[in-house]
Amino acid sequence: MSDVPSLIALIPRLRRYARALVGERAAADDLVQDTLERAWSKLHLYRHGTDLRAWLFTVMHNVHVNQVRAARPTSPLDDEMPELAQRAVQGDALLVRDLERALAVLPAAQREVLLLVALEDLSYDETARTLGIPIGTVMSRLARAREKVRILMHGKGGSKLQVVK
Amino acid sequence: MSEEQNLVSEADIQAWADGRLAEGRRAEVEDWLAARPEEAERAAAYRALNEQLRAQYDPVLVEPVPERLEGAVLRRPRWRAAAAIAGWLVLGAALGGITGWQLHAQRAAAPLAQADTPLLAHRAALAHATYAPEVRHPVEVGADQEQHLVAWLSKRLGAEVRAPRLEAEGMTLVGGRLLPRDPGPVAQFMYQSAPGRRVTLYVRTEAPDQRETAFRFSREGNVQVFYWIDRKFGYALSSADLDRDELLRLANVVYRQLNP
Numbered sequence: 293m294s295d296v297p298s299l300i301a302l303i304p305r306l307r308r309y310a311r312a313l314v315g316e317r318a319a320a321d322d323l324v325q326d327t328l329e330r331a332w333s334k335l336h337l338y339r340h341g342t343d344l345r346a347w348l349f350t351v352m353h354n355v356h357v358n359q360v361r362a363a364r365p366t367s368p369l370d371d372e373m374p375e376l377a378q379r380a381v382q383g384d385a386l387l388v389r390d391l392e393r394a395l396a397v398l399p400a401a402q403r404e405v406l407l408l409v410a411l412e413d414l415s416y417d418e419t420a421r422t423l424g425i426p427i428g429t430v431m432s433r434l435a436r437a438r439e440k441v442r443i444l445m446h447g448k449g450g451s452k453l454q455v456v457k
Numbered sequence: 458m459s460e461e462q463n464l465v466s467e468a469d470i471q472a473w474a475d476g477r478l479a480e481g482r483r484a485e486v487e488d489w490l491a492a493r494p495e496e497a498e499r500a501a502a503y504r505a506l507n508e509q510l511r512a513q514y515d516p517v518l519v520e521p522v523p524e525r526l527e528g529a530v531l532r533r534p535r536w537r538a539a540a541a542i543a544g545w546l547v548l549g550a551a552l553g554g555i556t557g558w559q560l561h562a563q564r565a566a567a568p569l570a571q572a573d574t575p576l577l578a579h580r581a582a583l584a585h586a587t588y589a590p591e592v593r594h595p596v597e598v599g600a601d602q603e604q605h606l607v608a609w610l611s612k613r614l615g616a617e618v619r620a621p622r623l624e625a626e627g628m629t630l631v632g633g634r635l636l637p638r639d640p641g642p643v644a645q646f647m648y649q650s651a652p653g654r655r656v657t658l659y660v661r662t663e664a665p666d667q668r669e670t671a672f673r674f675s676r677e678g679n680v681q682v683f684y685w686i687d688r689k690f691g692y693a694l695s696s697a698d699l700d701r702d703e704l705l706r707l708a709n710v711v712y713r714q715l716n717p
Contacts, residue, residue: 303526308517312510325526391513409475410507411514416477431468438471438503446502 302345303328305412306352312407313356315396323359327352346414349422353404360400394444402437405430465489470496474503575675578684581659581693582677584636584645589655589697596632596647606633610644616662616689620646621714626707628656654698658711659684661691672708674701683708687716 306327310320331338331351338347395403408419409430416434420427465486472478473486490497588595598606603620611617613635620630628648636643636659646658663686675682681701684693685708692715694708 303522304518304520307520307522307526308514311517312514321523321526328526391509407510411510416472431471434471435467438474438506439499441506442499442502 302348305345306348309349309407309412310352312395312411313352313400313403315392323352323356326355326359330355343418345412346418346422349408349412349414350424353423356400356404391441391445394441397444398437398440402433402440405433406437406441409434470500471503474500474507476504577659577661577686577691577693578673578675578682579677580643581657581684581695582675582680582682584643584659585657585680585682585695585697586678588634588645588647589657589695595655597634599632600630602632603630610635610660613642614644614660614662615641618644618660618690619715621658621711623648623656623707623710626710627651628707631655654696656694656696656699656704656707659693659695662689663691672705672712674705685712687712690715 303324306324307321310323310327311317314320314323327348331348334351338344395406398406404423405419408414408422409416414422416427416430420430423430469478469482469486470490473483473490478486490500598609600606607618607620610633620633623629627650629650631647631649633644633646636645641662643659643661646660648656648658668686669688670686672683672685675684679697680695681697681699681704682693682695683704684691686692692711694704694711696704699707
């Protein structure tokens with residue numbers, strides 16, 4: 293019961309994260325709504341005393357992964373998979389000064405890590421647990437995400453990308 | 458230098474950008490960066506990106522939350538806490554959500570009819586309209602005998618009932634009465650504010666298998682009712698004097714007090 297106020301209070305946080313993750317406002321709110329509905333139905337799985345916010349991000353992650361997979365079966369969810377969009381941008385040497393567009397170019401798996409750390413201020417450890425990945429993967433995705441955004445927005449370090457990759 | 462370089466990892470640079478290095482380590486990494494302008498520039502860009510992300514997306518935090526997101530909460534009757542949530546919403550938006558819910562419920566009235574909840578609201582509104590205007594005998598047992606009142610009503614209902622304390626909301630208990638109802642009796646508590654505005658809480662026992670519901674809103678003439686079912690009891694809070702958001706706020710207080 294004591295979680296109720298925090299659940300409601302967390303909706304704006306979920307919306308902020310979803311907006312950065314998905315980009316478009318209505319689609320982001322769709323994701324939040326699906327997350328809330330799934331969270332209510334899975335509330336018995338939430339362990340009291342643990343970070344409710346991180347748990348909701350986990351739920352959102354799962355919902356998002358399922359949605360992206362359903363919509364585009366070949367979408368590059370994981371950084372091991374081909375990153376077609378990213379390659380196209382590099383090939384054109386396009387400078388993306390718009391942060392939103394730079395984020396959109398990132399593979400979802402890297403975008404999630406970057407946003408949980410940089411926007412939502414989750415610790416690396418929390419991020420790892422939220423996404424169900426090792427902390428080493430968190431650090432490598434974080435490094436790749438940041439470097440890609442930097443290159444997209446500043447057009448620097450073309451040669452460095454290979455090192456970072 | 459290569460040995461020194463090994464001491465600062467990529468993870469250190471990321472952690473520096475996030476401001477998550479311990480004091481001593483941070484100084485070491487900054488020394489290392491100071492000797493490498495290109496790396497320093499890269500690290501600074503990472504740090505700046507954090508601020509850019511905040512600047513870009515923090516405004517979402519203060520946007521009004523769309524009704525449909527709160528509706529995702531209000532439409533979850535099986536979760537008993539859902540009823541309590543209403544009180545934590547921005548009131549205007551909450552009311553919009555409830556209105557939407559209510560319209561939905563009306564549209565689906567036929568399959569819901571068996572639930573008997575609209576009857577709960579209807580009877581509560583009638584009982585309110587009957588006794589709230591009473592000047593001389595609004596209640597059978599006055600608040601000056603509150604213990605007796607509660608014990609008496611509990612005995613007649615066959616379950617322990619409680620009279621919520623609403624002084625903090627400017628409402629004092631006037632007293633209560635027993636109402637006839639088929640098959641069992643019903644308790645009615647009456648509250649009054651200093652300006653003489655009245656609210657009644659209608660309490661009846663429910664079949665043991667009744668599920669919890671979220672708050673529902675009903676209007677009967679000039680009487681407005683928020684009603685809900687919580688395990689053993691069905692509750693309805695009615696008033697013709699309070700506006701709807703005042704009544705909702707009060708309903709939340711009642712709910713929380715009855716579910717500590």
